[in-house]
Amino acid sequence: MKKVAMTGNVAVANAMRQINPDVCAAYPITPSTEIMQQFSTFVANGQVDTELVTVESEHSAMSACIGAAAAGGRVMNATSANGLALMWEMLYIAAGNRLPIVLSCVNRALSAPINIHCDHSDSMGARDSGWIQIYAENAQEAYDNTIQSVRIGEHPDLHLPVMSCMDGFIISHSIENLELLDDPQVRDFVGPYRGTTYPLLDVNNPVTYGALHLQDYYIESRRQLHEAHKRAKDIVVQVGKEYGKISGRSYGLFETYKMEDAEIGLVALNSAAGTAKVVVDEFRAKGVKAGLLKPRLFRPFPYLEIADALKGLKALCVLDRADSFGAAGGPLFIEVRSALYDLPKRPVTINKIFGLGGRDLGLDDLRKVFEELTTIVDKGPKSLYEYITVRE
Template identity: 60%
Template sequence: MAKRDRLSGNEAVAVAMRQINPDVVAAFPITPSTEVPQYFASFVADGKVDTEFIPVESEHSAMSACIGAQAAGARTITATSANGLALMWEMLYIAASSRLPVTLAAVNRALSGPININNDHSDTMGARDSGWIQLYGENNQEAYDNLIQAVKIGEHPDVMLPVMDCYDGFITSHAVENIELLEDDEVKAFVGEYNPDFYLNDRENPISVGPLDSVSHYFEHKRLQAEAMKNAKKVILEVAAEFEKLTGRKYGLFEEYMMEDAEIAIVVINSTAGTAKEVVKSLRAKGVKAGLIKIRVYRPFPVDEIVKALKKVKALAVLDKCDSFNAAGGPLFTDVTSALYGRADGIKVINYIYGLGGRDVKTDDIEKVYERLADIAKTGSVGEIYNYFGVRE
């Protein structure tokens, strides 16, 4: 039986962690993710979980301890944001290449510098090619649901990759919303026991992890890692189907909002989707054929499915809450246009960078994006591809 509650995003994720009851949690505080280990430490202190909590001295050590723990045979979770994720960078790659399904609650915050504690996606976008599966969520419910699914996705034998559950700092992490929680025993049954085939703490079958991998084998190992990421797409959908059976909440690789007959559309990630859906609704009321795609699974990137969803669109805007500093466009824009190239040519695509360092995202701004898309669809003239909104020029 589902329970209705009112929780902040961080609280919801901490509750999910309590219900998952992982073997080890190692974390270091950083705004806005700090509350996750705080709440969790109180669950440990009150004996509500069996977890060993390691209050490490840095995020580098957090991920290192997670790697040691997961390799030793433990289900392991951590949480971080921004510079904390950046300090983990080296170890993110090592977790993925060692095929250790660590789970990380990544509370999106602008990456320094200058230092800024508010939300954008520059932290996890930078880690997009680290070999981690990345799930993004619009609100508290999705942050909660994604964390529970993340554990099961990462640990699947065809995957064995670490997973990030990404949600927006403050907007999602600190805002209190209505949420539907699963019962503890439902989560327990859903994630099951973590019983890896090979682990350090197996006295009968000692293993070596993290060898020097020379020219003769390194490439094959990376190739297998790439294959695991390909396999992940199918597993993510299977886990989502099982989750839907349990909760009635449907998850896919992305959400299509009024896309069936859409002529103009935006692609967006996380909480901005909520704001943008309001705009789509009001445009639809005026007879404008507007639609929206909200990415849930960014790694692996759902190329074929995105193309299928977008191929009838005349003009498209990709919204990046992160800049790439490549003088060409944001990361999501680059991925979407790469997907379309040769598969759905002829769609006019523009890019907007927005909301950096927590700058407010207003319905007015998004309306203007749709107005421009309508104009592009009408005239066929694209103009500037790489744009910004909400910034003083």
């Protein structure tokens, strides 16, 4: 174990160095560029065995990853925003072919207008692609999640691609103190690659990938993907526990902060959860029973467990760093609110869209949200779904 100070991007690049994937694709896009840039140095210095495919677009990046994973080896890549959008078609194809590619998604707003800063519109738009999605509050979690993603995706019961997300700039470019595992610890933890049952490179046992499935087979193939997602939850928990044994940091489906007796609460992904914790503490000091739930696994969405963790609340605000234009709330809100539906007694639930394109989320913004929550229990919400951190 080594204590270091590094940015989220460099931490993830170091996780990749320790994982030592067989093939990586690299294509630059802010703010994820630094990951593959740093990793290229590891390749150039012979610190990894990786064959680096320096593609001409993100579409080709994911295409090369698909070819490489089907060939029979461990594959990783990183991107952001429009890069992820250009990969869109191939994200579904990676999942449909059950290839356990690990992609580091450094969350950034989608154009237009063009913007390079953080929001979750990129990964949220990919939420139905069949990928597992894991979110990180800080650089330590981004590092830890990267390593666990390999084990999760390659699990013989899953064989699913994994998107490991962290906030662009806020985490990717901020230097934090964190702990790196020793190289042999990571090597032993991820183990040898076992994610491709029928490798293309096994020329003596030829297989066909990507056959045409018509009305008579397509739905069965999608059903298998559906069933794999149902199995993922337990595996994420199991890998998170095992990781705790070597690192001292165990991971589950989500993190709860002062939720045991909480009456009002927030749900927030990624770095916003850090800000929320400070405000929870402030309200607790004032005698208000405030709490926070920070989802870690967003796909599959652990709706039963999340409903159970939120059932004691009287009022809840879900914070979304992405909009789902024209929907009944942001993407996280829609999931959480649906999860609460079967509770015999549900909290009053509202949604705030915040921080799009990197707009800062301040402590004051969340103080106002908590204050609102204390009033809506009796009065009911004045609006279900609205923007905050926005100029009116």
